[in-house]
Amino acid sequence: MQKPSIPKGTRDFSPEEVAKRNYIIQTIRQAFESYGFQPIETPSFENMETLMGKYGEEGDRLIFKILNSGDFLKDVPQDLYEERNSQRITSQISEKALRYDLTVPFARYVVQHQNEIAFPFKRYQIQPVWRADRPQKGRYREFYQCDADVVGARSLWQEVEFVQLYDSVFTALQVKGVTIKMNHRKILSGFAEIIGAPDKLIDFTVALDKLDKIGKEKVEEEMCSKGISTEAIAKIQPVFSLEGDFSQKISQLKELLATSSVGLEGVADLEFIHAQTQQLGLQTATLELEVTLARGLNYYTGAIFEVAAPREVSLGSIGGGGRYDELTAIFGLKGMSGIGISFGLDRIYLVLEQLGLFPTAIAKSLEVLCVNFGDREALVSFGLVQQLRAQGYKAELYPEATKLKKQLAYADSRKVKYVVLIGEAELTAGTAVIKYMDTGEQATCPITEIGKVISEK
Amino acid sequence: MQKPSIPKGTRDFSPEEVAKRNYIIQTIRQAFESYGFQPIETPSFENMETLMGKYGEEGDRLIFKILNSGDFLKDVPQDLYEERNSQRITSQISEKALRYDLTVPFARYVVQHQNEIAFPFKRYQIQPVWRADRPQKGRYREFYQCDADVVGARSLWQEVEFVQLYDSVFTALQVKGVTIKMNHRKILSGFAEIIGAPDKLIDFTVALDKLDKIGKEKVEEEMCSKGISTEAIAKIQPVFSLEGDFSQKISQLKELLATSSVGLEGVADLEFIHAQTQQLGLQTATLELEVTLARGLNYYTGAIFEVAAPREVSLGSIGGGGRYDELTAIFGLKGMSGIGISFGLDRIYLVLEQLGLFPTAIAKSLEVLCVNFGDREALVSFGLVQQLRAQGYKAELYPEATKLKKQLAYADSRKVKYVVLIGEAELTAGTAVIKYMDTGEQATCPITEIGKVISEK
Numbered sequence: 024m025q026k027p028s029i030p031k032g033t034r035d036f037s038p039e040e041v042a043k044r045n046y047i048i049q050t051i052r053q054a055f056e057s058y059g060f061q062p063i064e065t066p067s068f069e070n071m072e073t074l075m076g077k078y079g080e081e082g083d084r085l086i087f088k089i090l091n092s093g094d095f096l097k098d099v100p101q102d103l104y105e106e107r108n109s110q111r112i113t114s115q116i117s118e119k120a121l122r123y124d125l126t127v128p129f130a131r132y133v134v135q136h137q138n139e140i141a142f143p144f145k146r147y148q149i150q151p152v153w154r155a156d157r158p159q160k161g162r163y164r165e166f167y168q169c170d171a172d173v174v175g176a177r178s179l180w181q182e183v184e185f186v187q188l189y190d191s192v193f194t195a196l197q198v199k200g201v202t203i204k205m206n207h208r209k210i211l212s213g214f215a216e217i218i219g220a221p222d223k224l225i226d227f228t229v230a231l232d233k234l235d236k237i238g239k240e241k242v243e244e245e246m247c248s249k250g251i252s253t254e255a256i257a258k259i260q261p262v263f264s265l266e267g268d269f270s271q272k273i274s275q276l277k278e279l280l281a282t283s284s285v286g287l288e289g290v291a292d293l294e295f296i297h298a299q300t301q302q303l304g305l306q307t308a309t310l311e312l313e314v315t316l317a318r319g320l321n322y323y324t325g326a327i328f329e330v331a332a333p334r335e336v337s338l339g340s341i342g343g344g345g346r347y348d349e350l351t352a353i354f355g356l357k358g359m360s361g362i363g364i365s366f367g368l369d370r371i372y373l374v375l376e377q378l379g380l381f382p383t384a385i386a387k388s389l390e391v392l393c394v395n396f397g398d399r400e401a402l403v404s405f406g407l408v409q410q411l412r413a414q415g416y417k418a419e420l421y422p423e424a425t426k427l428k429k430q431l432a433y434a435d436s437r438k439v440k441y442v443v444l445i446g447e448a449e450l451t452a453g454t455a456v457i458k459y460m461d462t463g464e465q466a467t468c469p470i471t472e473i474g475k476v477i478s479e480k
Numbered sequence: 481m482q483k484p485s486i487p488k489g490t491r492d493f494s495p496e497e498v499a500k501r502n503y504i505i506q507t508i509r510q511a512f513e514s515y516g517f518q519p520i521e522t523p524s525f526e527n528m529e530t531l532m533g534k535y536g537e538e539g540d541r542l543i544f545k546i547l548n549s550g551d552f553l554k555d556v557p558q559d560l561y562e563e564r565n566s567q568r569i570t571s572q573i574s575e576k577a578l579r580y581d582l583t584v585p586f587a588r589y590v591v592q593h594q595n596e597i598a599f600p601f602k603r604y605q606i607q608p609v610w611r612a613d614r615p616q617k618g619r620y621r622e623f624y625q626c627d628a629d630v631v632g633a634r635s636l637w638q639e640v641e642f643v644q645l646y647d648s649v650f651t652a653l654q655v656k657g658v659t660i661k662m663n664h665r666k667i668l669s670g671f672a673e674i675i676g677a678p679d680k681l682i683d684f685t686v687a688l689d690k691l692d693k694i695g696k697e698k699v700e701e702e703m704c705s706k707g708i709s710t711e712a713i714a715k716i717q718p719v720f721s722l723e724g725d726f727s728q729k730i731s732q733l734k735e736l737l738a739t740s741s742v743g744l745e746g747v748a749d750l751e752f753i754h755a756q757t758q759q760l761g762l763q764t765a766t767l768e769l770e771v772t773l774a775r776g777l778n779y780y781t782g783a784i785f786e787v788a789a790p791r792e793v794s795l796g797s798i799g800g801g802g803r804y805d806e807l808t809a810i811f812g813l814k815g816m817s818g819i820g821i822s823f824g825l826d827r828i829y830l831v832l833e834q835l836g837l838f839p840t841a842i843a844k845s846l847e848v849l850c851v852n853f854g855d856r857e858a859l860v861s862f863g864l865v866q867q868l869r870a871q872g873y874k875a876e877l878y879p880e881a882t883k884l885k886k887q888l889a890y891a892d893s894r895k896v897k898y899v900v901l902i903g904e905a906e907l908t909a910g911t912a913v914i915k916y917m918d919t920g921e922q923a924t925c926p927i928t929e930i931g932k933v934i935s936e937k
Contacts, residue, residue, distance in 0.1 A: 026591065026592060026811075026812070027527075027530055027588045027591055027592050027811045028527065028592065029522070029523050029526060029527065029530075029588075029592075030523065030525060030526065030527055030575075030576050033523035033524075033525065034523065035520065035521070035522050035523070035589055035592070035593065036520060036521040036522075037520060037593070037596065038518035038519055038520055038603070041518075041519040041520060041521050042519065044521075045519070056845070056874055057869040057872065057873065057874055057875070058869065058874075058875075058876060059845065059846045059874055059875065059876035059894075061495035061498075061845040062495055062498040062499065062502070063492065063493060063494060063495055063498060064492070064493040064498050064501075065486070065492050065493075066486050066487065066490030066491065066492070066622055067490075067524065067578075067608060067610070067622055068487060068490065068622075069486060069487065070484075070485065070486065070487055073484055073486075084549070084550075085549075087546050087547075087549070088546070088547040089544050089545070089546055089547065089578075090544075090545040090546065090547050090570065090573070090574050092541070092542075092544070092612040093541075093566070094566045094567075095566050096564050096565075096566040096569065097566070104564065107553050107561065108553075109550070109551045109552050109553040109554070110551075112553065113547065116547070117547050118487075119487050121524075121546075131484045131486075132492055134483065134484055135483060135484050135485065135486075135492070136492065136494070139494065141890055141893035141894060143879055143890075145876070146495070151524060153524070155549040165523055165524055165525075173879070176879040176880060177880070178852075178879035178880045178881075180852070180858060180862070180877060180879045180880075181879050183862070184862075184876075184877070184879075187866060191869070299859060299862070302859055302863075303859070303862060303863055303866060354483075354484045355483070388513070388516065388518045389516045395635075395637070401637060402756055402759055402760070405637070405640065405641075405756070405760060406759075406760060409644060409760060412514040412515065412648070415514065416514065417513055417514055417515075417516055418514070418516065419515060419516035419602070419641075420637060420641070422600055422630070422633040422635035422637045422638050422641075423633060423634070423635045423637075424635075433598055433600075436598035437516075437598060
């Protein structure tokens with residue numbers, strides 16, 4: 024028989040990995056809740072029409088479709104069947120699909136439940152999503168998204184709050200030195216206006232986004248190749264060499280965008296967000312203005328966020344988000360502005376791993392093991408185990424009265440700190456031997472005092 | 481545009497529902513961990529061959545299959561395609577399927593990772609599963625399973641431990657008066673031996689299982705119709721009228737099964753489990769012997785558990801499990817005895833709802849709302865909000881400086897306890913007004929003392 028395996032791009036998580044992932048999730052969840060966000064959960068699969076057409080053509084392809092149950096071919100028209108066209112037959116044999124992200128299901132949720140919701144609605148959602156992407160290092164077909172969004176409020180205080188939230192989460196995780204980069208869709212629109220090519224906004228920003236990676240010259244080449252004139256590119260030169268801190272960049276942008284009212288609106292928004300953040304202060308993060316930032320452009324309409332890991336770990340983005348007007352318009356509910364951010368669980372896991380920031384306690388799955396010397400002794404040990412559990416310890420009785428060596432080896436492999444031995448002699452005396460696994464020392468005390476001895480250690 | 485919807489048999493969970501579900505899950509998780517169980521997680525979908533054939537023919541039909549990505553028809557042989565047979569074409573166009581339970585993935589996990597695992601392996605797993613069952617009241621196509629299993633130990637102390645675990649969880653959830661029913665596969669085999677029809681074991685127990693529902697006569701009729709002789713049924717009469725407590729039933733079974741060595745083995749096992757449980761005591765649950773219990777018979781080889789909700793809620797089973805030898809043999813690893821139990825999240829939810837046992841605090845998604853009177857005041861309020869969050873409160877600033885009435889209505893709908901108002905006058909004075917929403921009272925105090933005032937309330 025072949026050794027079993029799992030589908031490519033998916034993962035089994037061992038106890039240690041689950042404990043570490045839960046530590047991150049719990050930290051994020053706690054921050055979300057202290058910020059007043061409320062959890063919702065949506066089904067793993069949605070009706071096909073809820074998802075299709077929401078992520079572009081590429082996205083449609085990458086959505087996992089679920090085969091209809093039963094005789095799914097029964098109602099396929101014969102002429103369509105004879106075409107043997109996978110794409111055209113799909114909608115006939117599949118009417119459900121696994122969710123691709125948490126944003127579209129959230130939009131669907133808001134529209135469907137609009138009468139039960141108090142707006143502004145602050146929701147968070149931490150659930151897996153699935154994408155039929157080609158698996159590669161760090162990219163999976165099943166992964167968690169951790170999203171917090173607010174829908175129904177246009178105030179910039181929301182942006183200010185998300186900056187604070189990022190700072191709170193990474194501070195709680197002890198990850199010091201993350202950079203919260205911000206940009207604004209309207210600043211990018213302003214650039215397009217300045218170069219006299221508002222229709223080239225996407226091409227322009229896609230090229231600009233590569234500045235760090237390929238350098239100024241190549242970016243200019245790419246812009247040229249997209250039909251942006253050298254004259255226009257000359258006008259926008261200052262963008263390539265913005266310098267200084269947030270405020271200084273704001274000043275330079277005000278000058279550069281002086282003739283673009285939309286551009287100035289974007290600058291004013293960021294100025295406000297920055298000013299409030301300055302006043303409130305950040306614990307460990309830094310706020311930066313990054314005009315090349317263009318993530319999810321066809322989507323965001325206002326502020327854009329991206330969080331970079333501390334410089335010493337070269338891992339890139341560990342979170343991002345932005346404001347998108349008309350979140351729910353795709354489902355027919357207009358005038359709902361939304362803003363949201365996301366935490367990249369897998370990337371954050373790597374950051375904590377690289378920086379050694381996981382608390383050692385979280386991998387402890389067992390604190391006390393009672394050795395099993397046979398049923399009579401085991402019964403007393405089990406009573407002790409129940410007491411320790413009630414006190415909050417992770418404790419167990421070894422299930423079988425097997426060789427001591429084997430039981431101690433098990434204790435070792437579970438990284439147990441205390442082994443308790445109640446053999447025949449101890450049973451008679453009402454005592455127990457406690458063995459400290461890290462030092463090898465041991466001590467004898469009344470059974471009734473084991474809990475106390477451990478808690479005082 | 482049509483109002484969006486979700487697939488039948490699936491559910492959206494509102495903030496309140498998620499909070500309540502998480503309360504149950506957290507309680508179960510904590511108990512699992514204090515008992516030394518370790519969490520694992522497996523992918524939502526498995527390779528088709530991992531799942532198919534493990535749940536019987538009916539199970540195979542109810543497994544959700546995932547359509548292959550891309551041009552999935554490309555490699556289907558033309559003659560097979562022309563057959564237009566849904567069942568036969570499935571394996572050609574689908575190679576992955578959503579997990580149907582947590583036990584088969586667990587067995588797969590153990591075999592795949594056997595060299596990394598220290599046995600006995602105590603694992604728990606709390607994840608959703610999917611079944612293409614016909615949806616009906618209380619039956620969903622997506623639902624959570626909460627399983628704890630031990631693999632690699634034959635000792636009956638494991639059974640004793642699971643009885644304690646059930647008691648611990650329901651006590652922690654404040655559900656008093658659950659009944660832990662036990663039976664044993666070998667007792668049922670003993671019955672079949674006694675009636676001289678070991679080959680009729682399944683038919684016999686399936687009929688016996690209905691005793692409570694349809695009564696003795698109908699059960700006898702069904703047995704007859706399955707070819708069990710009236711003479712045989714006469715021999716087994718005492719089974720229909722076992723009386724008394726656990727020990728008394730044990731005595732009656734010893735007599736009845738005197739000539740069946742396998743039957744007596746089963747009785748001895750239950751006697752041991754009961755004796756230890758008597759000694760250890762149970763906090764709120766009752767242990768009962770129920771010879772009609774036959775859940776998952778083709779599966780269990782030893783002890784069988786089922787937990788019934790307290791009598792005042794007529795909800796039936798809220799958990800169950802048992803011992804199954806050869807858990808991992810389906811994947812080629814022999815000699816691994818397993819035992820596991822499961823908690824029925826949806827049913828437990830209904831029990832807590834009916835008995836009013838959800839703590840009121842868990843539905844509180846926001847404790848303090850600061851009213852927004854404009855940017856200057858908002859900045860100071862936001863500073864206060866950040867302080868309160870750091871103290872562990874769920875707090876927020878209303879994002880927009882809109883009418884007070886609207887902001888207070890929002891506070892009401894979020895069930896906020898404290899509303900803090902820092903208007904122009906307060907700003908100048910460095911004070912804040914705190915309004916207690918349940919009494920309508922309000923008080924003024926320095927902004928710096930709000931945290932203290934609330935914590936003392």
